[in-house]
Every structure is written in structure tokens, then in C-alpha cells.
Amino acid sequence: MAMTMVIVIMLFLLLMFxxxxxxxxxxxxxxxxxxxxxxxxxxxEAGVDRARWKLLENDDMWTxxxxxxxxxxHFDKVYTAEDGGTYAINITSHPTDPDKxxxxxxxxxxxxxxxxxxxxxxxxxxxxxxxxRASNLVSNTGGNDHIEWGSVVSGNSIDATARxxxxxxxxxxxxxxxxxxxxxxxDNVYWWSYYAIPPLPNIKFSSYLAxxxxxxxxxxxxxxxxxxxxxxxxxxxxxxxxDITNKTYYITGDATFSAGSSQFIRGTVIVLGxxxxxxxxxxxxxxxxxxxxxxxxxxxxxxxxxLTFDPVVSGAPATYAAALSSxxxxxxxxxxxxxxxxxxxxYTGGDQGLVGGGNCNxxxxxxxxxxxxxxxxxxxxxxxxxxxxxxxxxxxxxxxDSWYEVPPVWPAGL
Numbered sequence: 001m002a003m004t005m006v007i008v009i010m011l012f013l014l015l016m017f018x019x020x021x022x023x024x025x026x027x028x029x030x031x032x033x034x035x036x037x038x039x040x041x042x043x044x045e046a047g048v049d050r051a052r053w054k055l056l057e058n059d060d061m062w063t064x065x066x067x068x069x070x071x072x073x074h075f076d077k078v079y080t081a082e083d084g085g086t087y088a089i090n091i092t093s094h095p096t097d098p099d100k101x102x103x104x105x106x107x108x109x110x111x112x113x114x115x116x117x118x119x120x121x122x123x124x125x126x127x128x129x130x131x132x133r134a135s136n137l138v139s140n141t142g143g144n145d146h147i148e149w150g151s152v153v154s155g156n157s158i159d160a161t162a163r164x165x166x167x168x169x170x171x172x173x174x175x176x177x178x179x180x181x182x183x184x185x186x187d188n189v190y191w192w193s194y195y196a197i198p199p200l201p202n203i204k205f206s207s208y209l210a211x212x213x214x215x216x217x218x219x220x221x222x223x224x225x226x227x228x229x230x231x232x233x234x235x236x237x238x239x240x241x242x243d244i245t246n247k248t249y250y251i252t253g254d255a256t257f258s259a260g261s262s263q264f265i266r267g268t269v270i271v272l273g274x275x276x277x278x279x280x281x282x283x284x285x286x287x288x289x290x291x292x293x294x295x296x297x298x299x300x301x302x303x304x305x306x307l308t309f310d311p312v313v314s315g316a317p318a319t320y321a322a323a324l325s326s327x328x329x330x331x332x333x334x335x336x337x338x339x340x341x342x343x344x345x346x347y348t349g350g351d352q353g354l355v356g357g358g359n360c361n362x363x364x365x366x367x368x369x370x371x372x373x374x375x376x377x378x379x380x381x382x383x384x385x386x387x388x389x390x391x392x393x394x395x396x397x398x399x400x401d402s403w404y405e406v407p408p409v410w411p412a413g414l
Contacts, residue, residue: 037109047106051089090105096293125198130150145379149309155200160176165298168190221239267344292330348366
């Protein structure tokens, strides 16, 4: 029996040896393949890093990629690393968000046997993608005031009263929605308190000053009763101002929009002091305003209100959930705005910031270096994403918005 057992064991080992040998050989192959795949992944990561640094090279890189491409960053060049690995890069604009760029990088190991591909969406934190932004307090307390189509961002706190729209992002409280919480809190739909707010975008004041200075004389009533100029040292009063030339007003003091007939400005208004809209400021702008394609995201808590701008019969989803699941875009939609006093970018840098109400509407972007108060009378701010894209900003602050791996297809022709 002992001899029989020995023979059985030997037969078993003889049978198992080829299997064990195969496993050993495959393990070696798998290890080599994994090593090459890891090397290819590192090459793809190197491409993403290179693209990011290219976009940080100067402001022009970010601007160029909004509508065009960069040589060497359009799957038109192969970069070789010291270890022999290679990668190629593609930087494109985002299909819906002008403050984002899409970077795709595909890498190969030095033997060209393995490839990995990464797709990353980069966000420019130094962007004006909001309807209203204030360094300190945003007070939205009037009975008839409202902010539409874009978010509200505050570096201190927001008094939103019982508002159910738009989205509110605050470094402090969102009152009363957060219930007095002193820690990060949100409903994940329309308000975020103690949120990580990025720094106030850096405006290219020198460019706006040069533009206003070069423009010379402005229409009567646009900053002064007579002899109005686009660049004004000291305070300015707008009364009966009508100017649709898309030029820049640059005012070193305070600016007041007082009662006056046919008041409407299409352009940029930079006020280094306080900005006030008096009652019955005479807003006269009326036109079919472009509805931002993603304006619907501001109404997750009040979808019925959004449908007043973009009805279901015009193609809008019936619910917020449906819009979210389909990544809805409101393409080529307009809404008639009336009583518009300014269509463009407004900056105020005074101690008080925006004060007053004025029974008027603003269509564009409002930025305050201090406070933004809307509580004295009827006033509306309607976000215009095209105005936001055109704001002259200094520098870019690139952060990752999303990252994921995609099928490793090497670009054709490289």
C-alpha cells in the first residue's frame, strides 16, 4: 500500500507540474503586462499635468481654448518621457460651460504594448459664473426683488428670507434655510452654507480703465448732466442716460441712477465707490433676452417658476428630475425682459456696495467687493452667461472638476 501511495503521489505531481508551470509562466506575463499598463497610466497622468501647466502659462491659453486649439495639444504631437514612454494630449472647450476645459491624455509604455487614457474636466475658479457675487453680505430681503437664471455667491453670509430660488452659496449662513447651523450644511438642491467659496475673481481694471479713457465723451446724462465722459474722476449721476454702444464706464467715486426718462445702458459699468439705484430710475430697456442654457439648474426647489421662462410646450422637461437625468440644455430660448437699466457687467467696490432698488432689472453679472443689498424696492437681476464669459479677468485658477478613465484608444495618425 505504501508503494501504491507513492506511485499515486508521483502521478499527481507529474500531472500537476504542467499546470503549475503554466500558472508560473502566466503570472510572469501578467506581472509584466501590469507593469507596462501602470507605466502607460503614468504617461497619461504626465499628459494631464502638462496640459494643466500649459493652461496656466498665461491668460491667453485659457482664452484661446475656449474657441480654438493649441499646437501640440490637439492630438497632433507625441511627447516622449525619459524612460521611453510616450503620450499625446488634447485640450478642448466644454460643450456647455465656458469656464471649463476638457483634457484628454493617452499614454503608452516604452514598448508600445499597453495604453491608458484619462479624461479630466478642469474648472477655472477665477470665473464670474454667477448672477450676483459679494465679498461680504448678500441681502435679498425686499418683497418684490428677485435673482434669476444664475446663482448667488457670498464670502460672508446670505439673507435669502423665504426665497426658493436661485442657488445660494455662502461662506457663512444662508438665512433662514440653514436653521442657524454653524457648520457646513446643504439641502443639495438650492442652498449651501459654510461652503468653500473661491476668492473674488481678479478683474483687469487697467484694461477697463484704458477702454473708458479711450472712449472719451459719453451721451448727456450718462454720469453728468452735460459733458459726460466714460472715464469719470469722482462721483457720477445717471439720469436720462441711453447708451447701447457696449462701451465701458469707469467711475472712481460713487454712482447713482436717479429718476430719468429712457434710461438704458448696454455695456460695462465699473464703479470703485458705492452704486445706488433710486426709486423709479426710469429703466427703459426691453428686448428678447437670451435664456442661459443651464438656467434651469437654479430652480430645483421651484420648477414651476422655471417653466414661466421655458414652458413644457417649448420643449422643457416637465420636472427638475427629468432635466437632471437628461442633462437638459435650453438651446436658443429667449424671454422678454422689460424695465432693464443695464445689460452687461457691473462692478462696485465701495464700502456699502450695491444699495437701493430702483424698480428696474439688470441683465448680466453683478459683482460687489463688499455688500450687495436688494431690499428697498422692486429689482431683478437676470444672469447672462455670455456677459460672464466676456468679463476681463486677470489670471486663471485651475481646479479639477471631474476625472475618469476612458477606453485607451491611441489617436489616429500619431
